[in-house]
Structures are given as C-alpha cells and as structure tokens.
Amino acid sequence: MTDLPGIMISAPSSGTGKTTVMLGLLRALADDGMHVQAFKSGPDYIDPAFHHAASGRASFNLDSWAMGPALLAGISAQAQGADICIAEGSMGLYDGVATRGQTGFGSSAETAQRMGWPVVLVVDVSGQAQSAAATALGFQAYNPDVPFAGVILNRCASPRHERLARVGMDAAGLKVLGVLPRRGDLALPERHLGLIQAVEHPDLEAAIAGYATFLRDHVDIAAIKAAARGHRPETTQGALPRPPAQRIALARDAAFSFTYPHVLAGWRQAGAEILPFSPLADEAPDPAADLVWLPGGYPELHGGTLAAATQFLSGLRQHAETRPVHGECGGYMALGDTLIDKDGVAHQMAGLLGLVTSYEKRKFHLGYRRAVLDAPLPGHAPGTALRGHEFHYSTILDQPDAPLAQVADADGNPVPETGSVRGHVTGTFFHMITPEETA
Missing domain, CATH: 3.40.50.300 (P-loop containing nucleotide triphosphate hydrolases)
Structure with a gap:
C-alpha cells in the first residue's frame, strides 16, 4: 500500500x-x-x-x-x-x-x-x-x-x-x-x-x-x-460509477444540486457529456440528451417558480415521451403531480409520475437505503442492488405508480418509500451512492 x-x-x-x-x-x-x-x-x-x-x-x-x-x-x-x-x-x-x-x-x-x-x-x-x-x-x-x-x-x-x-x-x-x-x-x-x-x-x-x-x-x-x-486501500482495482448514458442533461441550480461528487467524476472519466440546465431559470433540458437527471435539492422552497417554468416542464415532458428521465428526492417530487409546501400551497409539478408530496406536516426520513430494482433504472437492470441514503421531511399523500424497487434500511427493515416508475420515468426518495459490489 x-x-x-x-x-x-x-x-x-x-x-x-x-x-x-x-x-x-x-x-x-x-x-x-x-x-x-x-x-x-x-x-x-x-x-x-x-x-x-x-x-x-x-x-x-x-x-x-x-x-x-x-x-x-x-x-x-x-x-x-x-x-x-x-x-x-x-x-x-x-x-x-x-x-x-x-x-x-x-x-x-x-x-x-x-x-x-x-x-x-x-x-x-x-x-x-x-x-x-x-x-x-x-x-x-x-x-x-x-x-x-x-x-x-x-x-x-x-x-x-x-x-x-x-x-x-x-x-x-x-x-x-x-x-x-x-x-x-x-x-x-x-x-x-x-x-x-x-x-x-x-x-x-x-x-x-x-x-x-x-x-x-x-x-x-x-x-x-x-x-x-x-x-490507500489495499485493493488496486479502483473504479468509480459508470455513466447511465452518453449525454446526460443534469439539472443544476439552487433547487437541484445534491449530487455525490464521485458519481459525477465517474461519469466524466468514462467520457459522458454532462449537459447542465437550470429549471429555476426556465431552461429546458438539452434536446440532444439521452437522459435527463434531476438531483435532490430544495424544490419545496421554489414551488411557485418551478410550476411556472413552462419551457422546463414542456421540454421535460417531451423528452419523457421517448427517452428516460430520473429524479432523486427533490427531483422525484418535481417529476410528480403535486408538491404542497410548508404553508399548504399546492404547486403543480411535471405530472410525469402521480406522486403527491407535502411539507405541511413534516415527517423526518433519514438513513441508509438498500434497494433491489423491480424495474430498470437508467444504467441498471432489474434485480440490481443499489446502496444509497435518504434524508427529507416530506410526506407522501399519493403514490399511484408501480414501485421501482424493494427498499430496506441498513438493518434490513422494509421501507415504504419504494420509488416509482411510469413509462420512461423513474424516481426515488433515496440518493444513489453506488451499485453493490460483487465478490
């Protein structure tokens, strides 16, 4: 070493x-x-x-x-x-x-x-x-x-x-x-x-x-x-996460900024093109992107701005007709039907998933997550085990879509926040850290 x-x-x-x-x-x-x-x-x-x-x-x-x-x-x-x-x-x-x-x-x-x-x-x-x-x-x-x-x-x-x-x-x-x-x-x-x-x-x-x-x-x-x-760790076979697509439109602004640096580094080192855009500035994802990725962040602080971002929402919906879109935590909520802020004001989101979330009555969700996919996630096939982390205060009021994964906490206890899948669109409340390594 x-x-x-x-x-x-x-x-x-x-x-x-x-x-x-x-x-x-x-x-x-x-x-x-x-x-x-x-x-x-x-x-x-x-x-x-x-x-x-x-x-x-x-x-x-x-x-x-x-x-x-x-x-x-x-x-x-x-x-x-x-x-x-x-x-x-x-x-x-x-x-x-x-x-x-x-x-x-x-x-x-x-x-x-x-x-x-x-x-x-x-x-x-x-x-x-x-x-x-x-x-x-x-x-x-x-x-x-x-x-x-x-x-x-x-x-x-x-x-x-x-x-x-x-x-x-x-x-x-x-x-x-x-x-x-x-x-x-x-x-x-x-x-x-x-x-x-x-x-x-x-x-x-x-x-x-x-x-x-x-x-x-x-x-x-x-x-x-x-x-x-x-x-350094004993192994010499170091590897960062592989990109889920070649051209990735990545939301990046004050509402969507929670990405693990090693994930982005792995994407870049493998030659993926990261195409940043700002939903808060009403920017649509690049039409040439193979995948749109909405990270976590604080969309609940910007519900009105996001609901009025017509170019962003239109571009997102158009992309989802033929190509994958994925959201993590805040990004997941933005892909849903409605986001209710802490004052009880309901904001219409993208409607690509049926998810309805609320901050009016806060509920703390915190901890590691292990998810086994029931459906494909960009870059990962069904049956893949992923490791990640969940940290938010939102409450699910409605989650009508098919579950994306079987999710458990670090001790193996089932977690009800299973994520959602509808067509080309997927979302999770946990932030993915990495697929599990196999021996």
Whole structure:
C-alpha cells in the first residue's frame, strides 16, 4: 500500500464545530501552498461543496457502509497529487448503523481506521472544564485501533477556562492541538435540512477566510500537519460509477444540486457529456440528451417558480415521451403531480409520475437505503442492488405508480418509500451512492 497522509476531523457529536475547523484548516493549508484533498465521511451531499470552496479542489465522500473496496480505492485515487488529505466526519466519531452489512457500520471511526488517518477530536468545552478530558479519553480508548492525534478545545470562555481544560487533558495524556475561544459569528447559516448550500451563502469567501484566520490564531497547524499519516486501500482495482448514458442533461441550480461528487467524476472519466440546465431559470433540458437527471435539492422552497417554468416542464415532458428521465428526492417530487409546501400551497409539478408530496406536516426520513430494482433504472437492470441514503421531511399523500424497487434500511427493515416508475420515468426518495459490489 502507498502512503496517503491525512487526518480525520471528528467530534463526540454533531454541532461541536467540526465544519468551522474543517473549512478553516483547508483554507489555511491551501494558502500555505499545499495541495489539499478534502473528503467527507458518510453520505453528505452539502459539505463537499463547502470543502471545494475552501480548498479549490473537489471533495469526495468516503462511506464504509455503502462503498466496497473497489469504489473506496477509486475515490482514494482522486487524491493523486495532493500533499495531505483532510477528512470531515459525520455526527459523532463512532456513530453508524446498528448492523454490519456487506461492508461496514459507516462510522467516521471506521473510515479513519481503514485509511489510517489519525483523529483530531473537536471537543466543545462549554459548561465544563477538566470533565471534558474524560469524554475525550473515552473516545480515544473506546477503540484502540482507531489512530488518535489529539484534541481541539472549542468554545472556551476565558483564559482560566482554558487552563482548567488543559489540566484535564494533560492528566489524561491527550495532546491539545488548539483552543478556540467562543465566537457566535462562526456558525454557518442553517435551515430545516441543516446547512444551507454553498451556492446560497451570502458571502462564503469572506466566511472561509475568516475561519482560516481564526484557525491560524488558535490552532497549531504545524502539529496537525506533522500528525498526518495514512495509506490507500489495499485493493488496486479502483473504479468509480459508470455513466447511465452518453449525454446526460443534469439539472443544476439552487433547487437541484445534491449530487455525490464521485458519481459525477465517474461519469466524466468514462467520457459522458454532462449537459447542465437550470429549471429555476426556465431552461429546458438539452434536446440532444439521452437522459435527463434531476438531483435532490430544495424544490419545496421554489414551488411557485418551478410550476411556472413552462419551457422546463414542456421540454421535460417531451423528452419523457421517448427517452428516460430520473429524479432523486427533490427531483422525484418535481417529476410528480403535486408538491404542497410548508404553508399548504399546492404547486403543480411535471405530472410525469402521480406522486403527491407535502411539507405541511413534516415527517423526518433519514438513513441508509438498500434497494433491489423491480424495474430498470437508467444504467441498471432489474434485480440490481443499489446502496444509497435518504434524508427529507416530506410526506407522501399519493403514490399511484408501480414501485421501482424493494427498499430496506441498513438493518434490513422494509421501507415504504419504494420509488416509482411510469413509462420512461423513474424516481426515488433515496440518493444513489453506488451499485453493490460483487465478490
């Protein structure tokens, strides 16, 4: 195995400041002239865009539940030419699914262990001092096989607070790599699904530059660089997903932007033409496209605009008469008959599927998905097993079309959101990560 030096930025839980540290560190290292490869552990399609903005280089997901050895190797190969890899964990360090599947549990610790990247644990010390060391020590000791670099203490209230917290870390034998004072202006804007998208941030460049300055002032960046180590996955047969068509019209705007970077990279590397268009700008998909793909996003925030986008809807319907159209989550809803927003206003969508969805009464849907296709999906035959992830708050009021797949969660429990198929049109609530690898 060849070296692939990196670190994993993680934390005991969500909301502790991982993203602030991640973006500031990426920009600081890039400003120092380093080629930095960012990764996101887990099925997140928002953070990689922020990583890209901070580092100037595309960021990729690494997911030990959904991805087999070949795909992990193919994604790791995207770090070619990088001096260092910086990965951002999801949720808490050891949070994953309950049942080990064909691959793993999907935790950030598992990613760190497989890649050999030491963990930098961001610990929120607000409301405690020496006690924070017991938490950090527990995370280090919970799995001794997970490499551990040290801790960054976040939201420290005063010099006295810092001294007390450091006493605890010293007693536990934990290296303190930085101490971040409490600053309320360092939080990224959020909405009902979490962080806003990078393209929606009112002044993302200034925010990231501010994070970098903050990190330089309070974190030992040289020590973090020195702690980096790791290796590539053992397999040498790396492979990214194959494109489902040669010419793919891809919706890309604030309503449709949730695509996994490794999927698009695989399509491009295989020679597919990606033809972007904006439904919000009332652009029709390219008439020469072999396939129209509507990713997830926030169509519920733009229901009126989409309903009035006559050129987009007309072009979409015309394409669907003879060629495939697929939608994921938000894209699936846009292909349906009606989308009801949080205020109870019903917006007429494309009507290519009979799906009726509502945000008026929110219901949380979150988790990994394994789908076995009952009908063809562009690029995949019936019987193919796909792995993906679902994250939305919409409720299905009507789903009259034939089911696309038999869908289960990570523990094998059936999921009622089976997707839909009608003619050349398919849709799913889960975002596809990859077909399952076969031995």
